[in-house]
Amino acid sequence: MQSHQLRSPSGSRKRRKIVGRGRGTGHGKRCGRGQTGQNSRSGRGVMLGYEGGQMSLLRRLPKVGFNSKWPAEYQIVDVAALNCFDNGAVVNPDSLKDARLIKTLHRPVKILSDGAMTKKLTVQAHRFSKAAQDKITKAGGTAEVLTRPSASPRGEQTVK
Numbered sequence: 001m002q003s004h005q006l007r008s009p010s011g012s013r014k015r016r017k018i019v020g021r022g023r024g025t026g027h028g029k030r031c032g033r034g035q036t037g038q039n040s041r042s043g044r045g046v047m048l049g050y051e052g053g054q055m056s057l058l059r060r061l062p063k064v065g066f067n068s069k070w071p072a073e074y075q076i077v078d079v080a081a082l083n084c085f086d087n088g089a090v091v092n093p094d095s096l097k098d099a100r101l102i103k104t105l106h107r108p109v110k111i112l113s114d115g116a117m118t119k120k121l122t123v124q125a126h127r128f129s130k131a132a133q134d135k136i137t138k139a140g141g142t143a144e145v146l147t148r149p150s151a152s153p154r155g156e157q158t159v160k
Contacts, residue, residue: 074127075102079135080115082123092124093146111136111143 019031033040049056081101085091093109096102102109111123113131120140128136128143136143 073107074110075104075107076110076112077101077125078112078114079117079132082111082121083115083118085119085121087119088121089119090122090124117141 017027017032018025019027022028030036030040039045049058051057077096082091084099084101085095089095093102093105096109097105108126110127110129111125111132112129113135117135117139121136122142122144123136124144124146126146128145133143
């Protein structure tokens, strides 16, 4: 079989409905939109979530929680990834960026405990999980917490 012999299965390619071409077509006069009213006119129709004047569901539900406009999005680094550094090295966000373990210096770094720690390192990050801190200290290293940069409304990072 060649490409010019291929045919799509019957019923897979439907013909476009042509409306407004007289009553004999079955789609004349009101063009399949039902009777007159808001939905028969051109444009948007009924607004999304509108319930006919009843208080909308979104307004009936209680307001819960808080979402910050500028959340602190941590860059995650696993303990196993830190084994690429030399024994006794100081691992900070600059060295993590040079090793391509994080993308930017403008977002805080968090160390998680996935994997095994085999080297004695001094790790400096903005946050550590409890298990990651334990793994670093058991390997003979130290975990130092850095002050977290706070995000400003314009997306710039400032150090406290």
